[in-house]
Amino acid sequence: MNTLSIKKQLHIRFSEVDSMGVVWHGNYVTYLEDAREAFGEKYDLGYLRIFGEGYYAPLVDVHLQHKRPIIYGMHPEIEIVYRPTDAAKIIFDYRITDGETLVATARTMQVFMDKEYKLVLTNPPFFEEWKNKWL
Amino acid sequence: MNTLSIKKQLHIRFSEVDSMGVVWHGNYVTYLEDAREAFGEKYDLGYLRIFGEGYYAPLVDVHLQHKRPIIYGMHPEIEIVYRPTDAAKIIFDYRITDGETLVATARTMQVFMDKEYKLVLTNPPFFEEWKNKWL
Amino acid sequence: MNTLSIKKQLHIRFSEVDSMGVVWHGNYVTYLEDAREAFGEKYDLGYLRIFGEGYYAPLVDVHLQHKRPIIYGMHPEIEIVYRPTDAAKIIFDYRITDGETLVATARTMQVFMDKEYKLVLTNPPFFEEWKNKWL
Amino acid sequence: MNTLSIKKQLHIRFSEVDSMGVVWHGNYVTYLEDAREAFGEKYDLGYLRIFGEGYYAPLVDVHLQHKRPIIYGMHPEIEIVYRPTDAAKIIFDYRITDGETLVATARTMQVFMDKEYKLVLTNPPFFEEWKNKWL
Numbered sequence: 001m002n003t004l005s006i007k008k009q010l011h012i013r014f015s016e017v018d019s020m021g022v023v024w025h026g027n028y029v030t031y032l033e034d035a036r037e038a039f040g041e042k043y044d045l046g047y048l049r050i051f052g053e054g055y056y057a058p059l060v061d062v063h064l065q066h067k068r069p070i071i072y073g074m075h076p077e078i079e080i081v082y083r084p085t086d087a088a089k090i091i092f093d094y095r096i097t098d099g100e101t102l103v104a105t106a107r108t109m110q111v112f113m114d115k116e117y118k119l120v121l122t123n124p125p126f127f128e129e130w131k132n133k134w135l
Numbered sequence: 136m137n138t139l140s141i142k143k144q145l146h147i148r149f150s151e152v153d154s155m156g157v158v159w160h161g162n163y164v165t166y167l168e169d170a171r172e173a174f175g176e177k178y179d180l181g182y183l184r185i186f187g188e189g190y191y192a193p194l195v196d197v198h199l200q201h202k203r204p205i206i207y208g209m210h211p212e213i214e215i216v217y218r219p220t221d222a223a224k225i226i227f228d229y230r231i232t233d234g235e236t237l238v239a240t241a242r243t244m245q246v247f248m249d250k251e252y253k254l255v256l257t258n259p260p261f262f263e264e265w266k267n268k269w270l
Numbered sequence: 271m272n273t274l275s276i277k278k279q280l281h282i283r284f285s286e287v288d289s290m291g292v293v294w295h296g297n298y299v300t301y302l303e304d305a306r307e308a309f310g311e312k313y314d315l316g317y318l319r320i321f322g323e324g325y326y327a328p329l330v331d332v333h334l335q336h337k338r339p340i341i342y343g344m345h346p347e348i349e350i351v352y353r354p355t356d357a358a359k360i361i362f363d364y365r366i367t368d369g370e371t372l373v374a375t376a377r378t379m380q381v382f383m384d385k386e387y388k389l390v391l392t393n394p395p396f397f398e399e400w401k402n403k404w405l
Numbered sequence: 406m407n408t409l410s411i412k413k414q415l416h417i418r419f420s421e422v423d424s425m426g427v428v429w430h431g432n433y434v435t436y437l438e439d440a441r442e443a444f445g446e447k448y449d450l451g452y453l454r455i456f457g458e459g460y461y462a463p464l465v466d467v468h469l470q471h472k473r474p475i476i477y478g479m480h481p482e483i484e485i486v487y488r489p490t491d492a493a494k495i496i497f498d499y500r501i502t503d504g505e506t507l508v509a510t511a512r513t514m515q516v517f518m519d520k521e522y523k524l525v526l527t528n529p530p531f532f533e534e535w536k537n538k539w540l
Binding site for chain 2: 425427430431434435438461464465468469470472474522
């Protein structure tokens with residue numbers, strides 16, 4: 001089974017730095033989204049694809065652990081790794097690093113909902129095909 | 136003709152303060168939106184009403200002028216005033232004050248679009264009625 | 271020992287709703303901050319107090335679990351509960367509800383850093399006093 | 406006199422799209438900031454440089470005009486142009502385009518403040534040197 005992952009350099013905006021001089025923690029959720037979008041482009045699993053297949057994939061669990069602050073002017077990198085599961089879920093692990101230094105880790109879990117916002121308990125057919133193709 | 140307006144106290148979040156110790160200017164756009172929402176609730180012209188009538192009312196012009204910085208811990212107030220016009224537009228003026236001190240002024244202009252995102256050049260019937268009722 | 275908590279009604283902004291028609295998950299982090307600020311005001315443990323005592327209290331762990339989406343027009347409530355610990359940490363649990371319906375739960379953990387951004391491993395004196403006063 | 410400008414492709418985040426399916430107007434202020442940062446990097450006039458010289462350069466006037474909506478999946482480009490003035494101000498014009506289509510225009514004006522947040526009415530020496538070097 002292949003390990004699917006991608007690395008992406010983060011662009012830290014001045015407005016993301018708070019009055020303590022470090023990136024406000026709430027912005028990390030956006031960095032995770034940036035990583036998922038980059039993953040989705042590389043592996044054809046972006047929001048537009050999922051939506052086009054007739055589903056939403058909302059986040060139901062987000063767990064972030066901050067190890068070091070990010071200062072304005074740093075150019076940290078985020079790595080996103082897909083974690084296979086049999087359940088009808090999409091699980092990603094994330095590592096944000098600045099050179100050798102670990103800045104933060106995170107895990108997110110998404111589920112599938114249909115267009116009526118009903119939870120889908122089994123893997124959608126397009127997602128089964130996606131797994132067969134990539135994993 | 137009546138002057139329609141409402142005042143609202145702003146809630147400044149810690150995360151809205153930047154590394155210069157003042158509210159990041161980009162957040163003011165959100166304060167204007169807060170004021171429009173308060174206006175919409177009072178005068179029945181909120182997003183949900185407009186949408187329910189079959190229209191969008193996107194902002195096409197935003198002009199903000201900053202006079203004084205907002206510091207965390209301040210409790211500024213925003214006043215929004217409706218500016219009548221014959222054109223199919225919604226124009227608001229805003230004043231943000233902290234006690235006697237003028238902090239910022241702004242003007243926004245919205246147009247009407249139908250659900251196919253086509254610009255509507257004449258006042259929608261519901262908006263004509265709204266004007267007759269309130270002005 | 272007293273259980274310290276506070277409830278606060280959330281104000282959902284139109285701009286917090288994403289193209290799926292529900293509040294974008296990243297905004298929940300801001301709601302948690304709103305709750306902490308309300309708690310800090312009631313129990314004298316706000317950012318300005320902590321900073322005035324010579325410390326920062328950055329978030330090092332944020333765990334959010336989404337149960338139901340928040341729709342524009344809902345007026346959900348957030349409850350924040352302080353969880354006592356002997357470690358030099360501030361732990362809060364959160365519950366967001368809409369009437370009887372549980373919308374989301376969360377837990378955050380903060381540590382203390384001095385003004386040189388060094389981790390403080392024992393409870394700062396002001397925080398010991400705070401505990402003695404309130405718990 | 407040289408015309409100083411730079412173009413930058415915008416990265417539109419999913420979370421920047423609102424429930425009307427278009428980028429929420431408040432995010433454009435962030436795009437302007439992205440453009441200023443790119444300009445600052447190319448022409449050595451970034452926040453850190455200005456701050457290192459002993460000044461802030463807060464925005465005092467922001468004027469945005471929206472011509473067309475930005476849809477998720479578009480890859481618009483922003484152009485920022487420096488507009489020379491004798492006053493102690495920094496003025497930029499912006500054009501956001503998607504291919505041949507004009508999406509938005511904007512103008513911002515910044516002033517100089519010293520570290521005590523006092524307005525500086527004459528051009529700071531470092532800014533005079535900057536003008537001599539680049540214009």
